[in-house]
Amino acid sequence: MSFAIGVGIYKRFITRERLGLLRSRRRIVEALRGVDIAVDRGRLLSLVGPNGAGKTTLVRIFATLLVPDRGEVYIGGYDVVKDAHRVRRIIGLMLYPDKGFFGRLSGLENLVYYGMLYGFSRREARRRALELIELVGLWEARDRPYEEYSAGMKARLGLAKALINNPEFLLLDEPTVGIDPVGARKIREVIKSLKNEGRAVLLTSHNLYEVEELSDEVAVIVDGRIIARGTPIELKSRLGFRPVAVVKAICNGEERIFIRDSAGGRELGILIREVLDEGCEVVEARVHEPPLEEVLVKTLGGA
Ligand SMILES: Nc1ncnc2c1ncn2[C@@H]1O[C@H](COP(=O)(O)OP(=O)(O)OP(=O)(O)O)[C@@H](O)[C@H]1O
Missing domain, CATH: 3.10.20 (Ubiquitin-like (UB roll))
Structure with a gap:
C-alpha cells in the first residue's frame, strides 16, 4: 500500500455571495469531486491545474487542516481525520504564504520555537534549526528578524519549518514562488535530496518546468477532478504529444x-x-x- 493514500475525496465549501449592500445568497463551491491519489516513499507527485482547481484544498486535507466531506485519507497507515495528531507527527507542511512565523523573532528563533513545539529540548531544537537554516541557504540571515526577510527568504524558512520534525511525508504548496532562479534551484535540489532519502512528497506548482524536473508522477486537476495523470512522459503521450x-x-x-x-x-x-x-x-x-x-x-x- 502507498505511504499516503486518498480515495474518493470530496470537499465542498458553503459561502455567501454578496448581491449588493444588504443582500447575499448562499453559494456552494465543489472544490474536490471524487479525487483518488497515492504517493509512495521516495516518490514525488505534483498536482498541477488552473487557479481554483482544488490543489491547495487537497494539500490541506492531507495536512489535517481540513476534513473531507467524503472519502478516506491515510498517511503512514493513520487516518487523517481520526488519527490527526499522529499524522501531524510524520508530515511536514509548507504553505504559501506561510502565516505561522513571528515577525519580531529571527529566522533561527522561529525555527527553535517550532522545534520545541514538536517536543525537542531547546538544545536539540537549536541544533536542528541551525542544520536546516544551512540547508535552505539562510545562514547569513539567521539572526535577522523574520519581518525583514524578503519573500524568497520567507519561503526558504517555510521549507526549513516543514522539515523540523524530520517528516516522512512532505506537503509543499508552491515551494519556489517568489524565489529568484538561483534560490529556486537550491530549493529544488533540497527537495530532490529529501525524496531520494525515501520521503514521500506531494507538491503543487504552477512552474511546469519545475514540475517536469522533479516529478515521478503528475496529476492534472481541473474543477475538482483529476483529468489526467502519469509520469511527465506518459502524460505528454496520453495528451497526444509525441517526441x-x-x-x-x-x-x-x-x-x-x-x-x-x-x-x-x-x-x-x-x-x-x-x-x-x-x-x-x-x-x-x-x-x-x-x-x-x-x-x-x-x-x-x-x-
Ligand atoms: N475556505 C474556503 N471557503 C470557500 N471557498 C473556498 C475556500 N477554500 C477554497 N475555496 C474554493 O475552492 C476552490 C478550490 O480552491 P483551491 O485553493 O484548492 O484551488 P487551487 O487549485 O489551490 O488554486 P490556486 O492555483 O489558485 O492556488 C476554489 O473555487 C476556491 O475559491
Whole structure:
C-alpha cells in the first residue's frame, strides 16, 4: 500500500455571495469531486491545474487542516481525520504564504520555537534549526528578524519549518514562488535530496518546468477532478504529444528540415541515414520533446 493514500475525496465549501449592500445568497463551491491519489516513499507527485482547481484544498486535507466531506485519507497507515495528531507527527507542511512565523523573532528563533513545539529540548531544537537554516541557504540571515526577510527568504524558512520534525511525508504548496532562479534551484535540489532519502512528497506548482524536473508522477486537476495523470512522459503521450526526430541538412546547396515521429527513440538514427542516402549534409540532428508546459497550456487552453 502507498505511504499516503486518498480515495474518493470530496470537499465542498458553503459561502455567501454578496448581491449588493444588504443582500447575499448562499453559494456552494465543489472544490474536490471524487479525487483518488497515492504517493509512495521516495516518490514525488505534483498536482498541477488552473487557479481554483482544488490543489491547495487537497494539500490541506492531507495536512489535517481540513476534513473531507467524503472519502478516506491515510498517511503512514493513520487516518487523517481520526488519527490527526499522529499524522501531524510524520508530515511536514509548507504553505504559501506561510502565516505561522513571528515577525519580531529571527529566522533561527522561529525555527527553535517550532522545534520545541514538536517536543525537542531547546538544545536539540537549536541544533536542528541551525542544520536546516544551512540547508535552505539562510545562514547569513539567521539572526535577522523574520519581518525583514524578503519573500524568497520567507519561503526558504517555510521549507526549513516543514522539515523540523524530520517528516516522512512532505506537503509543499508552491515551494519556489517568489524565489529568484538561483534560490529556486537550491530549493529544488533540497527537495530532490529529501525524496531520494525515501520521503514521500506531494507538491503543487504552477512552474511546469519545475514540475517536469522533479516529478515521478503528475496529476492534472481541473474543477475538482483529476483529468489526467502519469509520469511527465506518459502524460505528454496520453495528451497526444509525441517526441519528434528533427534533422537539419543541406541538400543541393539548400537548407532542408526533415521531421519524423520519434516515439521509439530509434527514429533519429534511421532519419539521419535516409538524409545522408539522399546525398545531403547533416548539420543538426535532435529529438524534440515538447516541454510539459507547452503540452498543458495547449491541452487546458482557457480552463
Ligand atoms: N475556505 C474556503 N471557503 C470557500 N471557498 C473556498 C475556500 N477554500 C477554497 N475555496 C474554493 O475552492 C476552490 C478550490 O480552491 P483551491 O485553493 O484548492 O484551488 P487551487 O487549485 O489551490 O488554486 P490556486 O492555483 O489558485 O492556488 C476554489 O473555487 C476556491 O475559491
